[in-house]
Amino acid sequence: MHMKHVELLTAKQVERVHEASLWVLENVGVLAHHAPAREVFKAHGCSVDADGLVKFPPTVVAKYVQACPSSFTFRGRDPQYDRTIPDCGPVVVTGSSAPNVVDPATGVERRATSTDIANIAHLINELKGFDIFSISTLADDAPPGQFSLSRFYPALKNCLKPVRSNTPNMDDLRQVIRLGELIAGGADAYRERPIINHHYCPMVSPLTMDIDSTEAVMYLTERGLPVYTTVVPNAGLTSPMTLMGTLIVGNAEFLAITVFQQMVKEGTPIIYASLPTVADMRTGAYAPGAIETGMLCMAQAQLGHFYNVPTGGYIGLTNAHSNDAQSGYETGMNTLGAVLAGATLLNMGGLFSSLMAFDFGKAVVDDEIALMNKRVVRGLEFSEDSLALDVIAQAGPGGDYMKSKHTKSLMKTTALFPKVADRGMRAQWEAAGRPDAQSRARAVARGILSQPNPAVWAPDLDARIRAELPGLVAGDAVWAEAEGDA
Amino acid sequence: MGNEAMYEQLKQAIVDQDADAVLEAVNEALAEGIDPRDVINKGLLPGLNVIGEQFESEDIFLPELMQAALAFQAAMTVLEPAIKEAGGADEKKGTIVIGTVKGDLHSIGKNILKLLFETSGFEVHDLGIDVDLFKFIDKANEVNADIIAISALLTTTLIGQRDVIDALKDQGTRDKYKVMVGGGATTQEWAETIGADGWSGSAYDAVVKATELVS
Numbered sequence: 116m117h118m119k120h121v122e123l124l125t126a127k128q129v130e131r132v133h134e135a136s137l138w139v140l141e142n143v144g145v146l147a148h149h150a151p152a153r154e155v156f157k158a159h160g161c162s163v164d165a166d167g168l169v170k171f172p173p174t175v176v177a178k179y180v181q182a183c184p185s186s187f188t189f190r191g192r193d194p195q196y197d198r199t200i201p202d203c204g205p206v207v208v209t210g211s212s213a214p215n216v217v218d219p220a221t222g223v224e225r226r227a228t229s230t231d232i233a234n235i236a237h238l239i240n241e242l243k244g245f246d247i248f249s250i251s252t253l254a255d256d257a258p259p260g261q262f263s264l265s266r267f268y269p270a271l272k273n274c275l276k277p278v279r280s281n282t283p284n285m286d287d288l289r290q291v292i293r294l295g296e297l298i299a300g301g302a303d304a305y306r307e308r309p310i311i312n313h314h315y316c317p318m319v320s321p322l323t324m325d326i327d328s329t330e331a332v333m334y335l336t337e338r339g340l341p342v343y344t345t346v347v348p349n350a351g352l353t354s355p356m357t358l359m360g361t362l363i364v365g366n367a368e369f370l371a372i373t374v375f376q377q378m379v380k381e382g383t384p385i386i387y388a389s390l391p392t393v394a395d396m397r398t399g400a401y402a403p404g405a406i407e408t409g410m411l412c413m414a415q416a417q418l419g420h421f422y423n424v425p426t427g428g429y430i431g432l433t434n435a436h437s438n439d440a441q442s443g444y445e446t447g448m449n450t451l452g453a454v455l456a457g458a459t460l461l462n463m464g465g466l467f468s469s470l471m472a473f474d475f476g477k478a479v480v481d482d483e484i485a486l487m488n489k490r491v492v493r494g495l496e497f498s499e500d501s502l503a504l505d506v507i508a509q510a511g512p513g514g515d516y517m518k519s520k521h522t523k524s525l526m527k528t529t530a531l532f533p534k535v536a537d538r539g540m541r542a543q544w545e546a547a548g549r550p551d552a553q554s555r556a557r558a559v560a561r562g563i564l565s566q567p568n569p570a571v572w573a574p575d576l577d578a579r580i581r582a583e584l585p586g587l588v589a590g591d592a593v594w595a596e597a598e599g600d601a
Numbered sequence: 602m603g604n605e606a607m608y609e610q611l612k613q614a615i616v617d618q619d620a621d622a623v624l625e626a627v628n629e630a631l632a633e634g635i636d637p638r639d640v641i642n643k644g645l646l647p648g649l650n651v652i653g654e655q656f657e658s659e660d661i662f663l664p665e666l667m668q669a670a671l672a673f674q675a676a677m678t679v680l681e682p683a684i685k686e687a688g689g690a691d692e693k694k695g696t697i698v699i700g701t702v703k704g705d706l707h708s709i710g711k712n713i714l715k716l717l718f719e720t721s722g723f724e725v726h727d728l729g730i731d732v733d734l735f736k737f738i739d740k741a742n743e744v745n746a747d748i749i750a751i752s753a754l755l756t757t758t759l760i761g762q763r764d765v766i767d768a769l770k771d772q773g774t775r776d777k778y779k780v781m782v783g784g785g786a787t788t789q790e791w792a793e794t795i796g797a798d799g800w801s802g803s804a805y806d807a808v809v810k811a812t813e814l815v816s
Contacts, residue, residue, distance in 0.1 A: 226791075226794070262757075283757040319706045325706045326731070397662050
């Protein structure tokens with residue numbers, strides 16, 4: 116589909132951002148806390164001082180950026196759900212790692228559990244707008260030593276789409292890979308087709324590489340396992356109080372981590388992923404729902420085109436604490452902007468209060484927003500046929516299209532059929548008790564979750580996994596029907 | 602200049618968020634023989650109170666609050682030795698050990714809070730980022746802290762806050778310290794779940810909470 120992407124910057128300005136990022140990397144540098152990472156930089160042409168300050172010669176950056184492939188593939192248990200960007204873009208990914216969930220029965224926020232993850236996995240498996248399940252919450256019921264397994268196991272068990280998330284340390288990462296190997300039927304089979312997609316934030320703004328995430332990224336990159344990273348500059352606190360300055364810090368950080376990954380293994384697929392924000396200077400509050408986030412993502416999409424890599428990131432978060440107007444306009448406006456600029460990955464979906472709590476109704480509304488955005492990208496479907504001149508001639512002036520075969524043949528595919536948006540008459544709405552978007556969304560979620568989950572793997576596979584990894588949480592999608600609507 | 606006018610000048614310099622003007626006024630006041638403790642209590646603190654009110658009503662923003670706090674901190678580098686010289690006791694509100702939890706390298710919020718704690722009269726020992734749980738406890742023992750304040754931004758490092766509290770319980774020293782938790786990943790409910798003594802959503806409220814906890 117031909118879509119001329121919205122460009123907030125001119126081509127010259129994009130080049131200037133690139134140049135300026137090179138200047139930052141050469142003169143300001145990046146502080147690398149992880150000793151092995153320092154060695155990688157040193158061995159590939161960067162200077163590293165005694166404190167771990169890395170400086171990048173522009174020729175080194177150019178060499179390794181050129182090594183980046185132009186696409187990235189997410190794999191799921193069922194290959195029909197694999198997604199490669201940018202071609203399949205925009206792909207929509209749920210937001211990850213919230214500690215809390217809004218209890219679907221009581222409406223009260225509480226710590227999330229592995230059962231919640233199983234239910235969410237089931238929901239995301241069924242909602243057509245979502246492509247990738249990034250594990251939405253933590254699991255408070257994780258047995259000791261199984262922090263990440265208690266998240267990945269219920270997620271993979273209940274979702275055929277690609278699963279993506281992070282791990283806090285190497286023990287957890289190895290356990291998660293072991294789980295992947297068990298699912299695949301062995302280490303070799305897993306290496307052939309790795310179905311767990313990893314994500315980390317090794318860059319801490321400004322211009323710093325941490326230890327734990329960097330270690331994980333290095334480990335996965337060395338082994339050719341899929342991993343991508345997100346840079347997170349926050350204007351006024353961890354980057355300059357200008358959008359351009361924030362764009363540059365983020366871009367320098369993107370280049371640093373990208374170059375690092377290519378140094379570890381040339382040709383590693385990456386994504387230019389970011390969650391760029393402007394802190395609310397009244398209080399310092401974190402504000403990813405702000406329109407400035409969308410704008411910065413739009414500019415980053417241009418930079419991604421410049422580097423010929425897929426772009427996207429955490430676009431579509433909301434600061435709202437409920438499925439209200441703020442939640443709608445923050446998620447809706449920011450994601451549409453990103454899509455119009457050519458972002459190919461939207462980490463949006465289901466979270467309130469930035470990244471704090473998952474809500475089933477919000478996930479359904481976000482699914483609808485995702486489908487609306489994808490409809491835009493699908494475009495007007497220009498063809499001589501779609502001009503429908505013969506149909507116009509046939510109906511004639513004052514004619515009726517309702518009865519035509521042409522209309523009947525296309526009525527299910529031309530436009531979206533939203534599940535949440537209400538298009539009925541006001542009187543019907545009054546009669547139904549004035550249901551709002553949240554209650555309609557939750558009804559959709561209940562409808563899906565009260566059915567058995569078709570994605571659950573075979574019992575013998577489950578038995579094999581549970582035998583190898585004793586003490587695992589049950590990980591089943593269990594939906595208790597609640598009275599009324601909370 | 603009479604004392605009243607001097608106090609007014611000190612107060613205004615803080616309200617103006619002007620570190621240079623504050624230092625000038627402080628040195629002038631000390632030269633006039635004003636007791637350094639009066640310089641703080643009758644001059645600078647009233648200025649900080651005005652700043653506090655302006656911040657709460659959003660007449661000034663966070664960076665301006667920080668400027669005023671930094672101006673006060675600059676003044677304290679002159680006043681603290683002056684107080685010691687005059688034989689005055691350290692009238693601190695309490696002692697706090699602060700740090701960002703293990704595995705987490707984020708520090709901005711913690712640094713803002715540290716400055717505000719110091720500005721309101723606490724002695725603060727900052728352990729920095731990625732702090733091992735026993736480092737929190739060892740430092741608290743060493744400096745006889747009143748409060749251990751633990752920050753976490755990443756949701757995946759949150760349990761580090763619970764680990765500190767559990768370790769104190771195991772050692773039988775839970776009651777020796779008040780534990781406050783904060784940071785982007787935390788909530789009141791999390792704090793209650795892990796048995797923390799206090800939680801705040803903002804640096805500003807954390808100072809209020811800490812003051813409550815030591816009184």
